[in-house]
Amino acid sequence: MVVILPFVGSLLTAFLLRTNSRLLPASIAGFVAATVVLMTAALYPSVANGGVVRFEIEWLPQLGVNLNLRVDGFAWLFAMLVGIIGVLVVLYARYYMSEEGPVPRFFSFLLAFMGSMLGIVFSGNVILLSVFWELTSLTSFLLISYWNQNPAARDGARMALTVTATGGFCLLVGLVILGNIAGSYDLDVILSSAEAITAHPLYLTCLILILLGAFTKSAQFPFHFWLPNAMAAPTPVSAYLHSATMVKAGVFLLARLSPALSGTYEWFMLVGLAGVSTLLLGSYFAMFQQDLKGLLAFSTISHLGLITTLLSLGSPVATVAAIFHMVNHATFKASLFMAAGIIDHETGTRDMRRLSGLLRYLPITGRLAMVASAAMAGVPLLNGFLSKEMFFAEAVETHANSWLDTATPYLAVIASAFSVAYSLRFIHSVFFGPPPMGLPNQAPQEPPHWMRFPIDFLVIACLVVGIFPNFTIGPFLHAAAVSVLGQSTPQYSLSVWHGFNVPLLMSLVAMTTGCAIYVGFRSYFSRCEGTPVFRHLAGQRIFERVLVTLSWRWARSLESRLGTRSLQPQLRWITFLGFLAAFLPLYLAGFQSRMLSPSDLDAAFLGIWTIGCCLAIGTAYLAKYHRLAALVMLGGVGLIVCITFLWLSAPDLALTQLLVEIVTTVLILLGLRWLPKRVGDLKDEMTFRARFRRFRDFVLAAACGVGMAFISYAVMTMTVPDTIANFFLNNAYTQGGGRNVVNVILVDFRGFDTLGEITVLGIVALTVYALLRRFRPAPDSLAAPEQQQVQALFDEQQPDRDAGDTVRDYLLVPSVIMQWLFPVVITLAVYIFIRGHDLPGGGFSAGLTMSIAFLLQYLAGGTRWAEDRIRVLPLRWMASGLITAGGTGIGAWLFGYPFLTSHSRYLDLPLIGKVPAATAMIFDLGVFLLVVGSTVLILVALAHQSIRINRIRAMDEAKEGAP
Amino acid sequence: MELVLSAAIGFMTACGVWLLLRPRTYQVIVGLSLLSYAVNLFIFGVGGVKSDEPPLLTEGASVALLADPVPQALVLTAIVIGFATTALFLVVLLASRGLTGSDHVDGRSDPR
Amino acid sequence: MSAIILFTAVSVAQLMLTTAMAISSVRMFYGPRAQDRIVGLDALYVNSMLLLVTFGIGTGKTVYFEAALVIGLIGFVSSVSLAKFLMRGEVIE
Amino acid sequence: MIAWPQHLIVLPILIPLIAGAGLLFIPDRQRSVKAMVSLAATIALGAVSLLLMAASGESRFGAVYLVGNWAAPFGIVLVLDRLSALMVVLTALLAVPVLSFALARWHSAGAHFHSLYQFLLMGLNGAFLTGDLFNLFVFFEVMLAASYGLILHGSGPLRVKAGMHYIAINLAAALLFLIGVSLIYGTTGTLNMADLAERLPTIEPDRRLLMEAGAAVLGVAFLVKAGMWPLCFWLPSAYSVAAAPVAAILTLMSKVGIYIIIRLTLLLFAEGPSAGFGSGVLLYGGLATLAFGTIGVLASQALGRIGAYSVLVSSGTLLAITGLHDEAATSGALLYLLSSTLTLGAFFMLVELVERGQDAGASVLAVTMELYGDADNEVPEEGQGTTMPATLAVLGICFASCAILLSGLPPLSGFVAKFVMLSALIGTGSVGSSPTGGALIFVTLVILGGLATLIALTRAGIRAFWSSIEGTVPRVLVMEIVPIMLLLTITATLTVKAGPALAYADAAVRSIVDPGIYIKAVQGVAPQKSRRDHTAAPGE
Amino acid sequence: MIYSAADIPVWMAVVVAFFVLAGAALALIGAIGFLRLPTFYERIHAPTLATSWGTGGIMCASILFFSVAGGRLVAHEVLIGVFITVTTPVTFMLLARAALHRDRFENNPKVPRRTGPVKL
Amino acid sequence: MLPYPLLTVFLLVMWLLLNRFTLGHVLLGGMVAVCSSWAMAALRPDKPKLRRWYLLPKLFGVVMLDIIRSNIAVSRVILQGRAKEHRSAFINVPLELRDPTALAILSIIVTGTPGSAWLEYDSRNSSVLLHVLDLVDDDEWRDLLKNRYEKLLLEIFS
């Protein structure tokens, strides 16, 4: 419920997008956040003594991933942190956010983020945790890019998202591995199977992946660079996400999983190395920042490194210290960010070089900031001091026998010194010194009281915790520690004074050195551009360069290298892979075909195919320059194929092939007119590449040819004992009522195929029609063909001739013959149709014949003449055909049979006798109608282009003539 | 028969593939036609080839010797679909030629 | 006896017709003009039609007749279209 | 007499057929009538498919329908099991919103949009339902023919060029399909998938080898459709230039190839002498596709191309999973299939709306000219779109959802599906077992793919929504944005109801991994008692 | 319907064989002429051998064979003859005309001119 | 009802030749023939005025004989090859025939006969250009065309 609430609030706020007020969304947000705090607080009694509160909704029970919430001490403490700081940030933002912006959006995102964060904290299931994990990445993206007009905000947001989402993906995989090692994704199970996990061969992989997730989120070196860039976000966002909560998710996760993962050498080295280097580098970089928020960001990085280092040590006390420091850091850093925001808000700049002596204008804010900075620097009596002391104490102790362990105390002191230096710099350069010159806002003044209230609150918290740790944070910290460490929770003391010991000495050294550094390098700090020594280690630049190179340059060149946009290579691939697909299985298995036995060789058949092959080669040879010749020869090949079908017992195929051949030839001829003139036999010089291409294609073609020949021989000489054909042969007459088995298969046994096939024809006709409606020929095809121009000119030049005489005379006699053939061909079509069920023929051949009858009339008289006399409405034919065929099938339902069940009987007609009648005939009629419609539509649509072009030409000429 | 037919299929496949890989749209459409001849014959052949045994039933005759009607039915479907797609490809290549002014398969206008 | 006579005659006729087809296809390939190629195609159609009829006589079946009939009646359509294309540069005006 | 509900199985094919044909009777001028008829048919299709899905879950195996009342290996059977029901439902779920999107303007950009659309649905459903290899070819062709028409819908140089490539490639693939099918028939003597699976173990070795060669050739044909590298180069161009609703519905097309591959590999090569045939190719081909798609996504600037390459990413993922032969991962893959198809469908439509703002609809239509037959002008009604103030916000939210879904970020269904696959592959349950090398590469690539998608989409999204200085808000109709939101809502439902969805997917996978169930179901159905009476026929 | 060659008397077989061979021979001669004749206008005469009595012979053979073997008049071959006779001239006329056009356009002196030159 | 009786009869005969001669086929064929004739009527061709149609068989016989004769002649020309020089030539024949159908029949006769080819009809001059493979005498050819065929055709179509 606590988790859901912010999301509900978020949605609610999102619906307020149109309001101009910032009060309403802010109040909703504040109310929600406060409720969250109260509800969480109410859970305290149940978790105080190591208790756990659970709540579960089923989501993916098969994989053991459910909406499984689990609150223990640690989660509770963290949730309180999220909630309280959330309330404060909302309050602060209510004043901070300008009214011009889409404020409801801001609060909506903020609440969504809060929910996601709480989700991470409360997840009792690691997968659920990673879900919320990525949600925080997404919401933070939206929050950082809140001022999306600003390129820096966009880039910063994108970088943050890219880095943290990458980490999130890694984390997911790591958690999946972890879950699989443990046998469950349940957090409790995972935490209790530490031995199995650390002993597993995938432990290291899993650890690295999880650490990647945690480190990216918590801005650990070398993934720290996104955080400073995320400072383009509005300050409340920085205060909330980038100091108090989201960046803590990484260390939270480390702490959460440390019982299961820690304690190994790998853990110590990986986590420790990252932690120490982050600690050191973060503080080092922070000293040289000129931007207030930049300084705070690097400081945050450094403190996160501190927490990570603590967690790397793996000792119980270190873990307690880590948890403690998470809380402490959140309090002082959030207040510092808010103070920086106020400074920015009031003065208009965050550049420390321009700021100076602000204590005069912002006395209260300044003092609050000083206290918070002191806490950051680890000054005694403040909460920062306590956790830092614990850190020093732990650093000194020996945990692992390695150089890193030895170096840690020294590095810790150095980093601490740096942090003193930058804290000093923050305070001194901003609040002290001469009054500022040339600020964008000339008169900075204290903000409204309620805007400052969050800072007041947090700084007081720093003080109270720093002075009375045992009464304030003590019990909560204990509950958290117990829930993480369980039985091994150590005895620790939170008192301010432990006596004079090594950690105190280290603190003193760091304090003094820090002051010395600041005093020594003060002027250098304010002059420097970027960070010395590590200037070129600008993570951001490297990241961007890598990203651009990887995701843009390499990707583009790889895309063009691995892919293509041309057709030829693609077809080459397809043929090549098709060849391999057939070749490899046979080759690898050592397929042996039987001996080639010269089966009964028919001389005429051999002769026919000798011709056929020659024609095929001729076609291939002539297709480039002699299109018409190639078409003629292609027609020859088609004819040979047709003879072959007939020769080899397939009269139906022969008939169909023949008709299709004729129609196809006419079709291609109709198209030929629109292709460019090709000047024959221009032997273009062949480059080596072109030669190579040709050679390669030749080899491929030959290989495919040989392969097909081989396979077809192998399969032809192979007898299959029980094919389904036997059933058809035995039942075509008794069950299907036809003697032509092929036709019975087509209209009855497999009529469904035919239904689909005629649909294809219909679709193609529609497509052709649709495409040709927008057809525009190339400019060089626009003119009438040369022959027509010559003939028209001749008619024009001869005094005794009228325009069009030549063509009229030319067609006079042939067209008479073609007209008289019209009824004859129709009769033939009817004949072919009627006999189909018993003998070669059928709806398809009949339909083609019928359309050839129409075609002949178009040929004889031209489009206008033909359409003046016979108006074919192809769409009607097609639709009727499809509906007839489909309707015949549906008709079977009326008799309780499945779709397309045929029925046939002999009708006893007077005078005539018994006549076979089958519903399959009606189906075939549908086929006939559709074929006529489609074929005519295709032919006519193409033929119409000539007329259209005349019209276009006329229009163009009119246009030219007009001006 | 089988030998001649498979050689023929091989020949037509080779010519068809060769044309299919050429750069001119017209060559491609002719190549596709040749290939579909080859494939149709191939489908036709997989049932085994028999001369003079068309699958037409006659009273009292044995059906055992008749040619396999299934591949024939499949080829019929394939012929129809092949016809349709050839028509379509033709129109598309015309449209492409009209819009790009070139009959290159990629619409390029350079001669090679 | 009649079977032998017929078989021989049909086989020889088929060979002759095949040769005729081969010759026609030579013209189809060499031209020299488009007209020659088209006449070649037409001749190829006619000769193959005759071949089919002899095949029918040889096998004693009438079912091969339809293909021949179709060639006889509409086989000319493709050559007519080709011819018209040559004359007018366009098949259907 | 068979029970009426049995006929429902054939309805997903018949409704679009009759609707598509009937629409031809309505003249082009009565566009709104056409639109209503088409929409009604599609909605009816949706209702039927949901009924079918419910029915398929009732028994252990769905149902088998003998078209033409012929017993199994001889006639054509339609097989409804959970998997095919799922695909049919997916088709309808995508089809209804896409059609309503198209009704806003795209349906008038060319002739016969509605008929072609219906025929496409018919082909898709037929391909999903059929249990016969050659019938599958026929429905593939129906689907492809309609897709040719739809890809060219709206015409214009880009579409025509991409369409030509698409057609040429698919024609070549269709030839391979035919070669494969006929080789299978020639070596086994059957076309029925169940019968084939039953015969396969017992045929002698040399026939089996040839059959495998046939299956491999067939596989190449499917892989062209599925878009496996290096057979996929046509896909980005074709999908990115197609009209938005067309591209949206075409996202299903690549899934058909995958569906068939899943079905056939599990049916034919799950066990017996040919077990595991081709799985290496699927796995490594799938991985290559995944990698190529990822690269393409990164390398693309235009949103349309990003979407198209995402189709490849999704194909690659599914192919690789199929090649891995892991039951649990396969059910994850089914979820992934659902999620990615719906998302990409939404994405393609969204892209058009987003880009409309940038490119003033210039790409919408090529030159309109006077037409063959009746000379009605076909200028789509511009100016109906009102500029909604919240338009950008809504588009932005949709875009973000698509980005989250496509990159597999939590919490939406893209993540759920990916997680199920990863979880399965990394090896749930078997403590101590390590995943295979292929699985590890797969996991890596899937993660990288998600990341690349995220990078590319944020880059593109920022450019589209935030960087436009002018901020020209695209003119968008409510009826255009609602379908997109509907699709996204479906994915959201899928997220919330992930448990039941996964349970369904598990059941679907369980019912296909055991070929025996399928074979028994198909062969167990006897035809109705015949009424044919030819025995009394007079002789010729 | 299947008719066996053994069903017909020998003399009939001889007659049928004659017609078949005569038809085929004419077709072959036509083809040879088509190959060998020097100009196109001459060449188009040759194939008409095949379309006239080439076809005629083989059709007669077919009619005789099937009628005698089947015991009833089967004359559908007549149709083929008629159709071939009617349709072949269409092609030849159109082609010859196209050739004429071409020759005139190329100013080939061997063909008769139209009345008047054509200049494009 | 029957726009072209002769055509209808021809179609019926065609149907019966294609199928078998039964009552059913006569009826069915009749129906098909009538419908096809109507389809023909839709084309609105110039209706030929057939007068003495009974002369058609005579024409048929004459042509058959001529074709046999010319078959032999042309075969000889081809087979003898270079040995016998033939003289091919173009001739122009003026015609009185105007009816398109009659012209069509004439053209079929001329082209169908080996050795002669119908090249070009000029409607202005009403003349036809023929090509003859082996021309012995121009006038003999003109005479053949005009007296043997055209006269008969003029009688049939008047």
Ligand code: NA
């Ligand atoms: Na300063």
Ligand code: NA
């Ligand atoms: Na002649």
